[in-house]
Amino acid sequence: MAMKRKLDVPDDRLSSLDEHGHHIEIEPASVSGRYRRARDWAYFVLIVVFLVLPWTRFGGEQTILLDIPARRFVFFGLSFWAHDIPLVFFVFGIMCIALSLVTAAFGRIWCGWACPQTVFIDRVYRKIEEWVEGNHHERAKLNRAPMSWKKVRTWALKWFLFFFISTNIAHSFTAYFIGAERLLGMSLAAPWENWTPFLFVTILTAALLFDFGWFREQFCVIMCPYGRFQSVLMDDNSLGVLYDEKRGEPRKGTEEEGHEHGDCVNCYRCVSVCPTGIDIRRGTQMECIACTACIDACDEIMLKVGRPEGLIRYASENSIGGGKTRYLRPRTVVYASLLVAFIVGLGVSVARRQMIDIQFIRAIETPYTQKVFDDGHVEITNHYRIHLKNQYTDTLTVSLAIAAPNPGVTLIAPTFPMRIAGNETQKTHAFFTFANALTATTGRQTISVEASFPLDGETLIEVVPISLVGPFGNSADENEAASDGKTESGDETKAEDDE
Numbered sequence: 001m002a003m004k005r006k007l008d009v010p011d012d013r014l015s016s017l018d019e020h021g022h023h024i025e026i027e028p029a030s031v032s033g034r035y036r037r038a039r040d041w042a043y044f045v046l047i048v049v050f051l052v053l054p055w056t057r058f059g060g061e062q063t064i065l066l067d068i069p070a071r072r073f074v075f076f077g078l079s080f081w082a083h084d085i086p087l088v089f090f091v092f093g094i095m096c097i098a099l100s101l102v103t104a105a106f107g108r109i110w111c112g113w114a115c116p117q118t119v120f121i122d123r124v125y126r127k128i129e130e131w132v133e134g135n136h137h138e139r140a141k142l143n144r145a146p147m148s149w150k151k152v153r154t155w156a157l158k159w160f161l162f163f164f165i166s167t168n169i170a171h172s173f174t175a176y177f178i179g180a181e182r183l184l185g186m187s188l189a190a191p192w193e194n195w196t197p198f199l200f201v202t203i204l205t206a207a208l209l210f211d212f213g214w215f216r217e218q219f220c221v222i223m224c225p226y227g228r229f230q231s232v233l234m235d236d237n238s239l240g241v242l243y244d245e246k247r248g249e250p251r252k253g254t255e256e257e258g259h260e261h262g263d264c265v266n267c268y269r270c271v272s273v274c275p276t277g278i279d280i281r282r283g284t285q286m287e288c289i290a291c292t293a294c295i296d297a298c299d300e301i302m303l304k305v306g307r308p309e310g311l312i313r314y315a316s317e318n319s320i321g322g323g324k325t326r327y328l329r330p331r332t333v334v335y336a337s338l339l340v341a342f343i344v345g346l347g348v349s350v351a352r353r354q355m356i357d358i359q360f361i362r363a364i365e366t367p368y369t370q371k372v373f374d375d376g377h378v379e380i381t382n383h384y385r386i387h388l389k390n391q392y393t394d395t396l397t398v399s400l401a402i403a404a405p406n407p408g409v410t411l412i413a414p415t416f417p418m419r420i421a422g423n424e425t426q427k428t429h430a431f432f433t434f435a436n437a438l439t440a441t442t443g444r445q446t447i448s449v450e451a452s453f454p455l456d457g458e459t460l461i462e463v464v465p466i467s468l469v470g471p472f473g474n475s476a477d478e479n480e481a482a483s484d485g486k487t488e489s490g491d492e493t494k495a496e497d498d499e
């Protein structure tokens with residue numbers, strides 16, 4: 001039989017563990033109050049955004065799509081490809097620094113107000129539990145009751161609803177990677193037609209069931225890395241959910257005889273509502289996820305006993321000790337400056353990103369050919385494969401030309417001007433012909449090719465350097481060394497024979 005949790009939290013272990021280290025289920029009491037109402041709204045908005053976003057479109061594409069097999073990532077109409085990975089440096093940097101700044105200023109506000117673990121457990125799974133099993137007293141009674149048909153029926157209903165919610169969350173999450181409409185089509189087909197997505201959704205559903213249905217606060221307390229290093233990011237000016245010891249102590253029942261007790265009436269209401277089962281009166285603790293439930297709970301009690309609210313409140317160690325909270329301090333200034341620098345870096349990198357990615361890859365089997373005419377002059381031809389990627393969402397018509405100054409090279413690209421749909425890649429061929437005198441000195445000559453395309457009433461041009469190769473000296477036969485099969489950037493390239 002499951003062991004009952006004591007509200008008098010032990011000193012030497014987590015309140016969710018018994019003396020043998022076995023898990024004791026925490027059934028937090030429900031609470032009402034201003035923070036509860038605010039959190040309910042915040043959680044509702046976050047859940048709706050998470051579920052609806054994959055079904056929305058922006059600029060003709062899914063608003064956020066992380067298509068890993070195609071190595072294409074779409075954010076609000078902007079497409080990013082594998083070669084844009086350096087931008088991830090800025091994105092991760094912004095996320096880490098923003099979290100550090102928010103933690104330094106407002107403590108674990110992320111955990112209590114926006115972490116999916118808290119949002120889904122508190123707003124969805126616990127609500128289902130309350131609806132099916134009743135309030136925390138009834139839940140505790142049921143958990144500790146011997147097995148019966150009633151218990152089996154109640155648990156079966158609860159876990160069925162948990163499964164239904166978990167599978168919906170798993171599908172919505174997967175839709176960010178596969179595309180909502182594509183996933184819907186896959187869901188209607190037999191599993192063996194799409195084994196990988198089917199297994200992914202199944203495993204994710206099982207993980208969500210385990211975590212949100214049973215593991216719960218243990219993830220925050222035992223596993224979450226952010227919880228581990230939050231103390232490094234916080235100082236005495238960081239806000240947190242704190243108990244005003246000066247006001248509350250000595251709590252009722254601990255006062256000396258003939259003396260008044262403090263404002264804390266020792267009712268344990270703050271402990272009974274805590275989802276991680278801690279007693280906030282013991283000071284800042286790693287297990288506190290700053291969910292504010294104990295603030296609302298204590299405010300209720302203070303109203304009842306006719307004392308001012310705020311015995312437990314959002315405060316910094318400095319302010320609760322009678323001083324002032326300093327928001328502007330070296331730590332926050334450094335984090336804010338870094339954040340601005342990273343945001344600017346990301347903005348500049350996105351603005352300067354090449355939207356037409358064009359690569360010329362020399363055909364390795366025939367780096368050049370030569371043709372000798374009757375009059376003795378020799379014409380050299382270089383064969384290139386072209387990989388053209390349109391990173392816009394609009395269809396473009398791309399033209400190619402040799403950029404000035406043209407040292408006498410003719411471009412033969414019969415497939416150009418080429419229409420290329422948004423977010424598509426095309427592969428084609430081009431040939432460059434020139435007189436052998438062009439490469440006679442070094443065996444190489446660099447030229448520039450312009451890829452131009454009209455967009456929004458303007459003609460945009462991207463310039464690509466190409467290294468032409470040919471014989472140096474008087475005869476092509478003298479120097480096969482020039483035929484080294486390299487791209488214009490000098491990288492060894494095996495152009496795939498794809499056409």
Ligand code: SF4
Pocket residue numbers: 243248263264265266267268269270271281297298301311312
């Ligand atoms: S809810 Fe308030 S009064 Fe009751 S034990 Fe907690 S701190 Fe003390």
Ligand code: SF4
Pocket residue numbers: 241270273274275276277278279280287288289290291292293294295
């Ligand atoms: S101590 Fe208060 S704020 Fe912290 S987790 Fe428990 S109820 Fe939430």
